[in-house]
Amino acid sequence: MRLDWERAIAAAQQAQAASDEPLCAFIYDLPELARHAAHVREGLPGQCDFYYAIKANSDVPLLQTLAPIVDGFEASSGGEIAWLRQHFPQVPVIFSGPGKLDSELALAVRHGATVHVESLHELERLALLARAGGRPAQVLLRVNPPLAELATSTLVMGGKPTQFGIAIEHLPACLERLRQEPALALRGFHFHLLSHQLDADKHLQLLAAYLRQAREWCAQYGLRIEHINVGGGIGVNYREPQRQFDWPRFSAGLAGLLAQEARAQGAAATPRLRFELGRFVSAFCGYYATEVLDIKQAGERVFAIVRGGTHHFRTPYAQGHSHPFRVVPVAGWRHPYARPEAVQQPVTVAGQLCTPKDVLASDVMLERLRVGDLLLFPYAGAYAWHISHHDFLRHPHPRHIYLQP
Ligand SMILES: Cc1ncc(COP(=O)(O)O)c(C=O)c1O
Numbered sequence: 195m196r197l198d199w200e201r202a203i204a205a206a207q208q209a210q211a212a213s214d215e216p217l218c219a220f221i222y223d224l225p226e227l228a229r230h231a232a233h234v235r236e237g238l239p240g241q242c243d244f245y246y247a248i249k250a251n252s253d254v255p256l257l258q259t260l261a262p263i264v265d266g267f268e269a270s271s272g273g274e275i276a277w278l279r280q281h282f283p284q285v286p287v288i289f290s291g292p293g294k295l296d297s298e299l300a301l302a303v304r305h306g307a308t309v310h311v312e313s314l315h316e317l318e319r320l321a322l323l324a325r326a327g328g329r330p331a332q333v334l335l336r337v338n339p340p341l342a343e344l345a346t347s348t349l350v351m352g353g354k355p356t357q358f359g360i361a362i363e364h365l366p367a368c369l370e371r372l373r374q375e376p377a378l379a380l381r382g383f384h385f386h387l388l389s390h391q392l393d394a395d396k397h398l399q400l401l402a403a404y405l406r407q408a409r410e411w412c413a414q415y416g417l418r419i420e421h422i423n424v425g426g427g428i429g430v431n432y433r434e435p436q437r438q439f440d441w442p443r444f445s446a447g448l449a450g451l452l453a454q455e456a457r458a459q460g461a462a463a464t465p466r467l468r469f470e471l472g473r474f475v476s477a478f479c480g481y482y483a484t485e486v487l488d489i490k491q492a493g494e495r496v497f498a499i500v501r502g503g504t505h506h507f508r509t510p511y512a513q514g515h516s517h518p519f520r521v522v523p524v525a526g527w528r529h530p531y532a533r534p535e536a537v538q539q540p541v542t543v544a545g546q547l548c549t550p551k552d553v554l555a556s557d558v559m560l561e562r563l564r565v566g567d568l569l570l571f572p573y574a575g576a577y578a579w580h581i582s583h584h585d586f587l588r589h590p591h592p593r594h595i596y597l598q599p
Pocket residue numbers: 247250268290291386388389390425426427428470471472473474
């Protein structure tokens with residue numbers, strides 16, 4: 195999770211100098227992505243698979259960087275499956291998400307993707323398609339059990355009635371259907387019950403609950419499974435960046451948990467754990483770099499208007515936080531009047547959109563900020579450009595700069 199500020203700042207300065215227009219760019223530090231992903235991989239015990247959820251950022255240079263490090267990619271739409279197959283014909287793919295179309299299920303079957311089934315109706319449609327394709331489909335049932343261990347998180351996808359997964363009362367019918375259907379091969383269970391988990395111990399408790407729950411179902415229904423997909427959901431601390439998820443602590447605890455499970459079940463009967471992480475993998479490698487266009491005093495407040503905004507970098511609005519950033523002072527002023535500035539004042543950073551919601555950071559105390567300076571927002575490699583409403587107001591898209599080794 196080291197941020198190589200110097201490399202990012204140098205890239206932003208270079209891009210600014212090379213353009214006639216004020217700067218607006220995403221900068222992705224690919225060597226840093228590879229280093230961090232390898233660190234995540236090394237922390238996973240041998241009985242674990244590491245998938246990357248491409249919804250967090252599906253840019254090809256990032257995927258190419260990750261492909262040699264991960265076991266495969268998680269897709270959540272036919273579009274993502276097609277994108278993956280276009281660029282990575284051989285990499286294992288798993289397919290999640292509610293509301294899958296027949297065409298998407300057929301694509302998944304055709305490409306040998308494991309399907310995380312979300313309902314009995316989806317299971318029926320998958321069975322028809324697999325039979326028609328003459329190729330059995332690999333299935334994990336995404337289940338949404340009520341678990342006491344569900345720690346509070348800003349985004350909870352399960353543990354209570356939601357649109358995600360199979361509600362616990364419908365699990366027996368799905369298992370019965372699978373038992374009768376040779377075109378469907380049940381490989382295990384899938385859980386993705388929360389996002390933004392920042393506490394390693396709470397996440398371990400949740401995983402222990404998944405293992406216990408899967409063990410109980412296997413005993414109750416006479417099943418033998420190969421995988422438990424424990425989803426993604428490890429968070430990035432945007433509010434207190436110095437307090438990130440403690441990966442070494444988590445991986446030590448996970449090794450202990452799996453050793454305990456192997457003692458209880460026997461090593462051969464213990465299913466593999468599959469992680470499909472998005473945010474925690476790619477967030478740290480990305481920066482949103484933008485240039486200050488204007489600085490305005492309005493009553494007690496000071497606003498810096500920057501190039502771009504939430505239509506490029508929606509993360510702070512989506513998560514409801516004030517995003518951390520660094521000021522990169524830029525020398526030189528080519529106008530005949532005084533350079534607008536804010537000195538030792540709290541500054542709110544807003545974008546170019548015609549909405550008061552277009553705010554990236556609020557009331558941040560700054561030593562000095564001037565028009566023409568650059569701001570660099572870190573942790574912008576996940577759920578940033580890819581979740582933003584790019585074409586609102588038809589501003590040009592930012593540059594995408596991929597720093598190579
Ligand atoms: C089913 C599923 N798996 C994995 C992920 C990735 O989660 P994260 O980026 O929080 O790790 C998501 C995100 O919403 C998801 O819905």
